[in-house]
Amino acid sequence: NAGVMQNPRHLVRRRGQEARLRCSPMKGHSHVYWYRQLPEEGLKFMVYLQKENIIDESGMPKERFSAEFPKEGPSILRIQQVVRGDSAAYFCASSPYSGSGHTEAFFGQGTRLTVV
Amino acid sequence: AQSVTQLGSHVSVSEGALVLLRCNYSSSVPPYLFWYVQYPNQGLQLLLKYTSAATLVKGINGFEAEFKKSETSFHLTKPSAHMSDAAEYFCAVSSNTGNQFYFGTGTSLTVIP
Numbered sequence: 001n002a003g004v005m006q007n008p009r010h011l012v013r014r015r016g017q018e019a020r021l022r023c024s025p026m027k028g029h030s031h032v033y034w035y036r037q038l039p040e041e042g043l044k045f046m047v048y049l050q051k052e053n054i055i056d057e058s059g060m061p062k063e064r065f066s067a068e069f070p071k072e073g074p075s076i077l078r079i080q081q082v083v084r085g086d087s088a089a090y091f092c093a094s095s096p097y098s099g100s101g102h103t104e105a106f107f108g109q110g111t112r113l114t115v116v
Numbered sequence: 117a118q119s120v121t122q123l124g125s126h127v128s129v130s131e132g133a134l135v136l137l138r139c140n141y142s143s144s145v146p147p148y149l150f151w152y153v154q155y156p157n158q159g160l161q162l163l164l165k166y167t168s169a170a171t172l173v174k175g176i177n178g179f180e181a182e183f184k185k186s187e188t189s190f191h192l193t194k195p196s197a198h199m200s201d202a203a204e205y206f207c208a209v210s211s212n213t214g215n216q217f218y219f220g221t222g223t224s225l226t227v228i229p
Contacts, residue, residue, distance in 0.1 A: 033216070041221060109158060
């Protein structure tokens with residue numbers, strides 16, 4: 001059973017370009033979380049999704065950022081018109097939901113975005 | 117509302133010494149608590165979790181943590197530090213009704229030879 005797969009591992013974008021980060025959850029997991037980690041900082045929650053549904057996007061910046069988790073295919077975190085401040089490591093995690101609560105979140109290796 | 121506070125962003129211990137990383141939580145419902153470890157340029161790996169069973173939880177690599185409701189704490193310990201324990205450690209809280217895992221800001225552990 002493969003773990004959470006994120007790609008690409010490293011992404012370089014020029015200011016103003018779009019960045020697309022992909023996350024394939026573990027098999028059988030229907031819940032995906034996206035976190036951002038800035039240097040010397042902890043993990044900041046961005047968004048929580050189920051398939052075809054955004055559950056909680058309270059951590060998403062109001063502009064330029066969007067996320068989706070379609071019925072088929074990976075979850076996508078999209079950043080439009082990137083700026084230098086978007087440079088960070090973006091982690092995806094997935095979790096199964098048993099009906100009685102969440103178990104632990106399983107993390108991917110992250111995508112390190114560098115905006116030049 | 118739920119949150120965690122990790123006291124001490126950097127901790128240094130000598131090889132063979134006790135490791136103690138502090139985590140205090142805030143939760144209005146019974147919490148689920150987690151410790152994760154992150155090695156450089158890697159994702160987070162689960163060390164251990166508390167989900168309302170035994171209050172003393174044993175994890176991987178010789179780590180353990182004790183849930184103390186009266187102190188709202190879930191400190192991580194290891195009797196004897198190894199060089200390979202040098203990493204970033206994150207405490208997190210969730211609940212059986214919550215949507216999110218709330219993470220602390222992390223504690224960077226340095227092990228001195």
